[in-house]
Amino acid sequence: MKKLSSDWLTQGTIDFEYKKYILLAYLQEVSRDFDEKKLYPVLSDLVLHYNNLVTIKKNKTYTSQLFPKHITKMDLENFKIEFEKLIADEDYLKEVESIIDFAVPRIHHFLENGKEIYQSVEENLMIFPVGIVSLNPENGYMMLTQSKSSDTQVYSYEITLFENVTEKFRGIKTQFIGHYSRSISNTFESIKFQLIREFKNSTNPAAFVIESKNVYPLNETLLPVAKRSLVRYIYTIAA
Template sequence: MASLSTNWITEKHIDFEYKRYVLLGYLKQVSDNFTGSRLYPSLSELITHYRNVVAIRDNKKNLFNSFPDRLTGADSSGTHLTYEKILQDDHLMQEIESIIAYAVPLFEQYLKEGKTVYDFIESRLHIFPVGIMPLNADEGYLMLKFGPGQDTLVYRFHLTIFENPDEKYRGIATNFVGVWEKSVSNTFENIKLDLIRQFRHMPNPATYVIESELNIPLEETLLPIARRSLVKYVASQLPN
């Protein structure tokens, strides 16, 4: 999928019809991905583009600074150059404002489409712990089982906390461990015991299962949503 440049509004030819063509071409690919339940990286890119356009709309200084300079003069030696912002042109400013006014509701429309797909998939995830949980649930294993097969994908996870003066953010890092086949005789509890035997540095790891009957792309959709869902689930189990 072709990406949309971060500076797509101000780079290259600044013309409403041209930018409209570029934007609609990009959003067509995004919509095709959403229709095929391929959410990432399209959804995260879309959020970034939307925030950038709104920031430019709300702060014209950002718009001014995003434009390149145009050389307007030099002294006889060529050592002192004079530049001015291309945005001094009133016509360009009008084109930019028209592009932004057109783009913002379109980004909102496609973000809503992506969120609808995201919420549907998230609602079809079933999360539960396996075995006795340790006091520290910030590190352990995530078992991911989806679709009609019996394969269970196992990931090691580690939760982190990022803080700023106003609030805390939780993040998650995952590393693929391997594939186990779940069966009547090889339950999730047995898979956990097998993991403990193989990786003795975690004698009682926090272990969670995320199941879904949906057969959807793993890397582009299920794993990113499962990771976020696990962060929310673990946070919800913490004492207030």
């Protein structure tokens, strides 16, 4: 789908009707993706745009700094460059405020729709370990399957910890291994033993099945939701 640039608010012509047209065209694309139950990267983009607009709305000084400037004078001897803002603050800031007031509730509406879809997908996932639970569940295999399908998509995963000044976050890296066809004779346990024989990285690696009751787009929805759900599940059973 067509993306909305991160600086769409201040890029190009600052005109309410023009920006309204750009935003509504973008949200129409978002609506189509959500109708097809495609969550990513749309949902994360909506979060970014919403947070940016709320930040700008709260801070007028910051808003003024967003606008471009052009060079009016260059003093090469003293290494000085003078700039002039390309906006007349009051008039343009009022126009920007009107655009923000129009955009924020509409983006928020679609953001809530996306969250509802995410929650619905998450509620339709069933997660369970394959065999004996490993003592090191932060690394292993994720077996992903959808609604009565015999096809199982297997990924290796690694949970990582990263932090900023105030918080710690858990992330998960996955790598696709392959498709495995499941049957009465080729169960999840059998697939796990095949992986152990093939990769020989552990005698009892962590392995979890994530089974979806419904069919969703894999890369745009099921895989990203499954990854986040697995992290939450692992640290819930470890607590």
